[in-house]
Ligand SMILES: Nc1nc2c(c(=O)[nH]1)N[C@H]1C(S)=C(S)[C@@H](COP(=O)(O)OP(=O)(O)OC[C@H]3O[C@@H](n4cnc5c(=O)[nH]c(N)nc54)[C@H](O)[C@@H]3O)O[C@H]1N2
Ligand SMILES: Nc1nc2c(c(=O)[nH]1)N[C@H]1C(S)=C(S)[C@@H](COP(=O)(O)OP(=O)(O)OC[C@H]3O[C@@H](n4cnc5c(=O)[nH]c(N)nc54)[C@H](O)[C@@H]3O)O[C@H]1N2
């Protein structure tokens with residue numbers, strides 16, 4: 001491998017932040033005597049602009065954390081006890097290969113690879129790992145825990161995960177921040193929105209929670225969770241009755257307007273106001289703004305699609321820019337994800353050809369709790385006998401964790417976890433294998449917020465005996481006796497294999513980043529990557545699947561009513577100083593977050609005799625979660641917020657919000673419905689009593 005510096009020497013090393021965050025920052029790591037002493041944002045990379053979030057500014061604290069797992073560990077106590085003893089790599093690899101080999105000999109599909117966004121790098125996420133599991137013939141994984149409802153919503157409307165370029169938001173005159181707490185989860189976009197605001201733009205936030213972002217926008221519409229499609233349809237109603245439409249754009253570049261128009265006319269603001277829990281005037285005003293100000297843009301984020309109708313909601317919202325011709329301007333349109341712009345050679349990187357003629361079943365990661373507990377059957381196939389977890393912490397982040405824990409507790413389940421830390425999931429492992437962090441390995445990555453490709457060079461040598469995921473799967477492949485040449489590719493070669501079209505590798509080596517050659521306003525003259533080439537208000541593809549061809553409002557599965565046993569809706573959006581369940585164990589960041597808490601509106605609190613600081617029980621049929629209450633005007637009546645995905649073992653009763661969430665799936669994309677969740681809250685211990 002040829003790094004542009006010698007590992008271990010004094011240097012400033014160019015890298016990228018691999019976290020599941022739309023901003024994908026370019027990093028500069030200062031190395032002194034082989035030790036990384038500082039991680040900063042690269043000022044030369046425009047989207048990063050020299051600034052990192054608080055979390056990754058502390059990356060060295062995470063990398064050199066005293067709890068890092070630095071050697072292979074084998075379970076030495078009962079399952080789930082968290083007791084492990086160190087073993088050699090040789091012993092761990094031999095034993096794991098033997099166990100996987102035995103299980104696969106009976107039925108390869110009883111092995112389940114389980115991974116998500118711990119690292120988004122194309123090499124450390126799924127390169128060697130995919131090759132390994134394809135060769136084995138393991139079950140495939142449908143990666144639905146985050147973005148697939150919205151992703152499919154975009155696919156069936158705009159044709160791809162593509163939209164307005166993030167930098168042009170700075171030139172917009174109207175920005176709808178829709179289902180996104182940008183200050184928390186997309187802070188580099190927020191800087192652009194601030195710039196637009198200084199130039200006179202109006203910022204409008206659409207979010208049930210009065211988030212940090214909502215309180216800094218000019219207008220906040222605190223709608224009920226899961227009612228975004230009703231709002232979007234009602235906006236269309238107003239665009240029609242007031243003739244705030246770009247007829248020319250609609251005629252040339254859209255499909256199905258007559259039918260959508262009929263549907264929109266069923267949504268007068270009075271009806272939507274009732275469904276959404278908004279004032280009629282708020283909806284009228286928003287429609288007037290959208291219909292009269294240009295350039296106008298929507299920053300949609302995934303927070304609004306974690307509900308039953310999430311896919312349809314994204315479809316409905318994605319129709320709005322076409323109706324007013326917002327796409328004509330480079331600062332107009334919509335952005336949910338830009339990831340569709342990166343054209344990587346998946347066949348070469350993931351090697352699905354290694355499956356040969358085998359067609360393994362696909363398991364949905366969002367129903368892990370059910371699937372781990374399922375017995376073999378003719379239609380389902382074999383029970384899961386082995387799970388290999390990497391880049392994710394399902395015991396904390398997957399829905400209905402009671403079931404997930406029950407599954408991992410199975411004595412006959414062989415569990416391998418590749419990790420940096422002994423997470424809630426690693427506690428249940430038979431083997432924990434120590435993985436390197438971003439400072440210690442090669443990678444290359446695109447972004448779902450901007451349109452640059454970045455290269456990550458290792459800044460320091462792997463700590464302890466840790467190894468990159470890619471290397472762990474390479475070694476496992478050797479032990480399994482796989483002889484295909486692709487199992488010998490090193491990480492530097494894998495970076496080159498993953499290089500997307502339109503980017504020069506030498507530029508990446510020299511600068512650390514490169515910009516995809518794209519046009520400024522992708523849909524100014526139509527050219528949507530749909531089958532019709534138009535923005536598909538009506539989707540023949542959806543209709544062919546027996547689904548509604550038009551977007552509609554699909555109510556949440558769980559819509560609590562006054563008097564219900566569980567009369568509150570709970571959403572559980574990200575905490576600012578954590579990234580899903582990552583960083584919860586970094587002390588300085590945990591101190592900033594304080595402790596697990598539930599935001600509750602004053603009225604809902606008073607009627608339950610709850611005050612700020614009280615310990616409460618949040619519960620439903622799926623389980624019970626204890627945390628502190630915070631009486632707060634951030635919460636609207638009827639909705640509570642369980643912030644962040646805390647580690648269960650750091651919670652008051654060894655659980656977190658996902659004890660309460662369900663394994664039901666979204667309308668499109670088979671995704672989790674984390675924010676479609678009915679709960680009740682009761683006082684457990686007043687704050688005046690000493691906590692235990
Ligand atoms: N600091 C930090 N940054 C993160 C993350 C993190 O955990 N912490 N997570 C990362 C990940 S994995 C992702 S996918 C991205 C994006 O992650 P998102 O889940 O989009 O995260 P946010 O933008 O913080 O939050 C979404 C917002 O949507 C709101 N919301 C909830 N339900 C609804 C609804 O029904 N309708 C509407 N309109 N709004 C709703 C919530 O109140 C919240 O303010 O962020 C990434 N960035
Ligand atoms: N209630 C509720 N639940 C949620 C959400 C929510 O908003 N509310 N958000 C959902 C969303 S959007 C998402 S994306 C998922 C995310 O869930 P996950 O993808 O599981 O993300 P993290 O919780 O950050 O856990 C990632 C783990 O990967 C490990 N890791 C990082 N880099 C590497 C590496 O290079 N190698 C190995 N082997 N391990 C590595 C980290 O140490 C960490 O423990 O959670 C979902 N769960």
Ligand code: SF4
Nearest residue numbers: 017021024025053056
């Ligand atoms: S988590 Fe997001 S904002 Fe923070 S450094 Fe990484 S990419 Fe940038």
Ligand SMILES: [Mo]
Nearest residue numbers: 020145146147
């Ligand atoms: Mo996510």
